[in-house]
Amino acid sequence: MALVDLKAKPYQLNQEQIDWVEHTLGKLTDEEKIGQLFFNLFMLNGKDYNNTQLTNQDILNKYHIGGARYEGGTKEDVQNLLNELQTHSKIPVLVAANCDSGGNGACKDGTYIASAAQCEAAQDTRVAYNAGLVAARESSALGVHINFDPCVDILQNWRNTIVNTRAYGTNAETVIKYTNAYIDGFNAERDMITCIKHFPGDGTEERDQHLVLGVNELSVEDWNNSFRKVYENHIERGVQMMMAGHIALPEYQKHINPSLEDKDILPATLSKELITDLLKEELNFNGLVVTDASHMLGMTAAMRREDYVPLAIAAGCDMFLFFNDLEEDFNFMLNGYKNGVITEERLNDAVRRILGLKAQLNLHKRQQEGTLLMPESALQVIGQPEHLEMQKEAADLGITLVKNTLDELPITPEKHKRIRLYMIENSEKDGIYQSDSTVTANIIKELESRGFEVTLNDGSTRVKGKTLDYRKEVDAAIVIANIVGYAAQNNYRIQWSTAMSNEIPWFVYEVPTVFASLNFTTHLHDATMVKAYINAYHSNPTTIKALVDKITGVSEFKGVPNDNVWTEKWQAKL
Structure with a gap:
């Protein structure tokens, strides 16, 4: 030994x-x-995984x-x-x-x-x-x-x-x-x-x-x-x-x-x-x-x-x-x-x-x-300005444009004022990690502050409506995957809100469409049809601002993806 x-x-x-x-x-x-x-x-957080009513002091003294x-x-x-x-x-x-x-x-x-x-x-x-x-x-x-x-x-x-x-x-x-x-x-x-x-x-x-x-x-x-x-x-x-x-x-x-x-x-x-x-x-x-x-x-x-x-x-x-x-x-x-x-x-x-x-x-x-x-x-060291600047730099360097094969970026309020926003989220009751409930509001606020008019899609229905009407009403679509989870599934993939939901990107050839993941890096596997795909890595306000900066062309994309993003699917690269 x-x-x-x-x-x-x-x-x-x-x-x-x-x-x-x-x-x-x-x-x-x-x-x-x-x-x-x-x-x-x-x-x-009020939970008790140890099956005990002992005080912390009792735990130390007894065990x-x-x-x-x-x-x-x-x-x-x-x-x-x-x-x-x-x-x-x-x-x-x-x-x-x-x-x-x-x-x-x-x-x-x-x-x-x-x-x-x-x-x-x-x-x-x-x-x-x-x-x-x-x-x-x-x-x-x-x-x-x-x-x-x-x-x-x-x-x-x-x-x-x-x-x-x-x-x-x-x-x-x-x-x-x-x-x-x-x-x-x-x-x-x-x-x-x-x-x-x-x-x-x-x-x-x-x-x-x-x-x-x-x-x-x-x-x-x-x-x-x-x-x-x-x-x-x-x-x-x-x-x-x-x-x-x-x-x-x-x-x-x-x-x-x-x-x-x-x-x-x-x-x-x-x-x-x-x-x-x-x-x-x-x-x-x-x-x-x-x-x-x-x-x-x-x-x-x-x-x-x-x-x-x-x-x-x-x-x-x-x-x-x-x-x-x-x-x-x-x-x-x-x-x-x-x-x-x-x-x-x-x-x-x-x-x-x-x-x-x-x-x-x-x-x-x-x-x-x-x-x-x-x-x-x-x-006092927690959240100090120096750390927030490091967060900002990391977001700027890391956010990754994986593909833009139809050259749809940038999306600007001058050319694409009316945005249809699709939020793809999972729901785990009492999960170890859960998505921040403020993310959707933060994204809408950030887009509107740039001059966009944002309509949040209701993904609970299959109804898509007439495609010609969609093209008249929507200038660009932004799909955000805010999938967060841990230890409740072997794999975390995109799960649409309902069967054949209208949020599934059927509209990629109807209007310019941008898909961004705020966490997992391999969502292209479930959305190979999108032509502009971004990995942003987090949902904090700094990252959301940086993401919108890059979508709108205010800032260039600097991150570099690894080959896993393609999930071994040739169609993901199209």
Whole structure:
């Protein structure tokens, strides 16, 4: 078993820090060690996924959690929660957020800079650097220490929408280029921890491991020539954490252990072959491995929860992401240790890695000095003008004209005063990510401010009317796909409002028609008939303004698409 070396990369602790780790480890009870293995999810939106009525202080005292993540909340809400956790925690808690696009992943009012797909389209590493820089500035003001990003997956399969906007490219070299820039920005001003994901790599198939076991089908040779290069790059650069995906790598697993049959294949989170043998020993990763969220079906479908909770740690993962039921999962893990599923050596190694990251951040010193809690004044950095300028620059560089084969752009109020606006949206009740309800109003306001007369289409009917009348009443059509979703479908595609809805672009030869996606980059697959197609990557007001600037010819298009946008359809290019 590969044991951690706290003097080596990525820890590189001094003797004082190592002494604190060993002294603290030596004083922990078995129950306290078990608690350190868990990240708990704290909800700021009134929901309770942990099946508990315990207060936050009770959770800390009873379950001794090592890490915290949270969901929802304004900057004040989040900072108050994190200060409360650190106030009542015996050992400082590692706090994580998902800041893949800037500070908006840390709180509701954080600043979006650019998604990974937008960074690639911008063709400028400065955009990725700024996304990382703002992520660190704004999340650290709240009390966050760890970024569960960037995503270093390679988007080889255009049908994959779970990492469509979170992947920085379609090959290892591009992913390395932009994720390096993002991490450089993230580390530029703050001592924080980066956690890349999702080992052994997503993006080769179309399914979502939230809903089914993910499978990276690559051969040993193909994986070594792609994903391995990405992980080796980041290990060499000193990344501290990796998130293991609920993703199998069957060819490699069988290469390491030829006795495995198909029925024995497990997701990386439960696979000794992938976490211990490949990642920690062969790739020499000396940092900390955390599981992806344990309520995902890629993990839960493997075996009973009572078995996979401790097996994740036995396989080589060091922290377990999220309880289902606090008491039950804690006891599953504790019993796994008592029953020998988790050896004492493995438990101590995992806890040593966890404490090592806390020592690297000097959280123990900050706790003693009274500087661990974040002051309200720190929140002033969130949404500051400099960050909004970075957002504006990213939108200008990233928005991508994929095609304009009928040369219909620009659309101007002088030539196309009467606009028919089509808003294509999906509806997920209680979704993790939901579309902003103000988007339609913002788009109409922006268009009208330029002198257009805008009529919003009703897509709930099939009625199209006479085409000649349509041409008399409408000067141009703008179709906006505001499709947002996460973990409720394996793939997010365009879903029209009704069967043969009048919003389906039947009008592309009747009037100049522009189609723009505000999120996913592959909607051409469902709308190959449109002749002017744009990827805009986000729906914030800055992006909407920049999009209208480019549609109207005020600003030129600068983004560059990758080949996935064509979805392997020749007609998409027409």
